Amino acid sequence: MTKIEIYSKGYCPYCKQAKATLNSLGLAFEEYEITGNDKLTREMQARSKRRTVPQIFINDQHIGGGDDFHEALRSGALTHLLNQKIV
Secondary structure, X not given: OOOEEEEEOOOOHHHHXXXXXXXXXXXXXXXXXXXXXXXXXXXXXHHHOOOOOOEEEEOOEEEEOXXXXXXXXXXXXXXXXXXXXXO
16 A cells, blocks of 8 residues: 655645645545644654655655655656555
């Protein structure tokens, strides 16, 4: 089963767009709401080496932010990642 994680903030339009896209594709994901949560914010920054949201991971591989995610969808890279087996 594919593991999808997204770090987000409730007021972020890019986060809402990425989650809507995941939902429209029928993909289940775990959301980490980091607004006001310093521990999760530090965790996201350590994992992604970035400070902005959303940050998306598939099977523990960093996909990037909203633009990166949508580019992976357009290019077909997302389909490839979703079809990889977890070892």
